[in-house]
Amino acid sequence: MKKRNVIAGLLLTFMFSAILASAVELPKNEKITYKMPHKVKAVFENKCFGCHNNESRSDKAKDKLNFDKLSDLTKVEKLGTFNHVKKVLDEGKMPPKKFLERYPEKGLTAGESKLLNDWVQKESKSLLKD
């Protein structure tokens, strides 16, 4: 009886810690903390985050757009940044051609580009309103 209790207890503790661990780990897997739909975030993380983050070796890239700092920007700065992203997407300027020569799989499909562009515009509109 006692043994069974111990086993049950161990099992419970194990399950609990597993749940806890997964809950703690969840945000760790997400590179971008700015709130956005999962689909949008997945594209940004796969295709853009690599150069546009705090640790990026390209100062130019993180100067123009840094996902790690996005939430800290003022409303004006956010709107300015999103306007940039929109223009860059419209013109198909990102990811850079030279980069794509080496990593062709990082290119944005037309669908992905539209997904990002639509979100950026929607987000800008709601920023303007609140």
Place this chain on the structure above:
Amino acid sequence: MQKKLRLIGIIALVLFVLIQLYRPKKNNGAITREHLYKQEQVPAHIQTILNNACMDCHSNHTNYLWYHEIAPVSWLVRYDINEGKGHINFSEWGKLDVFDKIGDLDDLSKAVKSGEMPISMYSMMHKKARLSQAERDTLVAWSARLSESLINRNAGD
């Protein structure tokens, strides 16, 4: 030897005269109601800075100096104007939507803060375009104020 030098001189002179034949179109449009100054209340001291340091390349009207007429300077001037207007054109301000306006002001403030603008070639030739730190700060603060006011004016719709 002297003959050779003379020949080179003559060829250079002929080339110089020939390149004058290509005259780029002048950037001398009139100020319309779409211009920044007609669209927004821009304080006089800000207008002075903008006129001295920005408007030659970022509007439809350039104040030309005499040597701007001479090739190849005239080509370079035209190139800079095209580049500048491609980024921001204050003569067409009224045609932009609010997001593009805020985007342009964000560009302006970053470029002025970092010293990227005005370009060194321009400020070398235009003494008044050499902005002091105080003038840069003033311009950056104005651009933030204008963005705020654009947000406030457009928040309702």
